[in-house]
Amino acid sequence: MKKYKHMHYQINDKGYYGEFGGAYIPEMLHANIEELRTRYLSIIAQEDFQEEYKDLLSNYVGRPTPLSYARRLSAKYKSKIYLKREDLTHTGAHKINNTVGQILIAKRMGKTRIIAETGAGQHGVAAATVCALMGMKCIVYMGEVDIKRQSPNVTRMKMLGAEVRVVKSGSRTLKDATNEAIRDWINHPVDTYYIIGSVVGPHPYPDMVARFQSVISDEIQKQLKKTEGREFPDKIIACVGGGSNAAGAFYHFLDNKEVELIAVEGEGLGISSGKTAATIRTGEEGVFQGSKTLLMQDQDGQIVEPYSISAGLDYPGVGPFHAHLFKSGRGTYLVATDKEALAAAFELTKLEGIIPALESAHALAALKKIVLLPDDIVVVNLSGRGDKDLEIYSKNGNYE
């Protein structure tokens, strides 16, 4: 147990979370990543940065987001359940916390052209939004499959002035959109800033994105102090694709062992079906898109195409932050199938009048999978709203 006691969950000075992370990048990206690595912490620490960031979070994004006590859900699960309402942010998901931070970094680095990748379209919308706000050029890479299943977000990005580039390589989903964004950056290293949407990619991205998302757990602390008289929950549950909303929700509780950190991956049609996005459950150590992490791969080290009904979870890797929390035993990593997530989404809608994003519905599905005590204070991070998923909800609706 001694090892556990001395375990660190934050990034170390070499850019690793335990054995995971680092910057496995082609030389073509070295100068860009090095510039970002040497400057991001000092830029974030600047007073004018903090002022502008906080002002935008409160007066543009709409923070702090409420921590809603879910009365009927609590009654059903016989526990005290709170929902952290990231669905109520401007643009409808936690993704904007990160893009607001990164656009301010891009501006201070003198970059003029912004690129981003997107799966569900929430990060693409959040990137396009801050680019419109700052008057910057924005190009979003999105897989052809995702464009079809999240079409409202494509319209939003276009309306916001972004150019949406259709990615037709590989599985035509999030991983391929990320490949194309990285290739774009290789081709435009001088004027372009790449806003990554999750805690993935080479160091310093995972740490930078986690820091911007940590506003979620910072607010949870303050809000619980008011409602419960203590700064931490017993359990906190979040869904994981790349893992940014979970990283933000766990961030300030990492060293508090009284808080159980529960992450939920998209199981798709079930692990045994092979149609899954449960990276941590089925993956092995590897290097992908710039960092060492857990990956879905075959015996020959080829990346396996993931599957989840939720475009935001449909990713074969996971942030090194999570690979380390899993490996060290600090985090509990569960899975929820498409069906379980859909049922949870319909349940929340009926009990609380909130339509969650399909991604967040995976976190809600975990309520059926864990032991809940009557006195437990449980926070579910409701990472986004379900507007973008109406077509899927409508198809799968159980309205008899």
Added chain:
Amino acid sequence: MSRLKTLFKHKNSNILNIYITAGFPALNDTILIVQELEKAGADIVEIGMPFSDPLADGPTIQNSSQKAIENGITLSKIFEQVTEIRKIVQIPLILMGYFNQVLKFGVVQFFSKAREVGIDGLIIPDLPVDVYKNEYASLVDEIDLDLIFMITPQTSNERIRMIDKLSNGFLYLVSSHSTTGAQQVLQPSQIEHFKRVKTMNLANPTLIGFGISNHDTFTTACQYANGAIIGSAFINAIANASDLTATIHQFVLSITR
């Protein structure tokens, strides 16, 4: 002395290094292609290990890699093919591929196996020189393989010196800010970049790659470096070739004429 060192000792200009994708266009074409490239006058062959997510590659090599994987290429198949190739081919052979496959195979096991089948050098674009040095170099020090690293227009002189010091075989001088892909002409800014590196008088020979596609770009590159690497243009040439052998000879002749 390694095959690469011997080569550069006897020939220090107009070195032609051709990149091929293993298992492309058909699974077992690899052997014939390398054999014919040697006969046609290529000095080095770089054999690409097809990866599902080749970050540093443009559309041509993305497509050839995908096709090769569909054809059934695997690392063990590549090692079998190289074993056969080594029985009939004398020129230096380099493996180029992405780090995840090396890691999955086992870094030490991969290096040993590559050496055992007759590979002379490795290019792993997403294994940065510093990471290699700090985390893996000590494990594979004993294995006699040349590690070839890239330098780009953005690589500082100081970093070029550091990479030069850690490299063996040659330095891969990336011609522009780009992923791999054929280009018809070289721009003045690229020539400036080549000149900068040439005047540094590095310890290793340099070969220019990315965007080298024809006689003109090859000849220009050879004015500033010991030679050049052609990839996408060759892949395009053989992709739909009805007579592979004739196409290979014509292609090499069109470059070196």
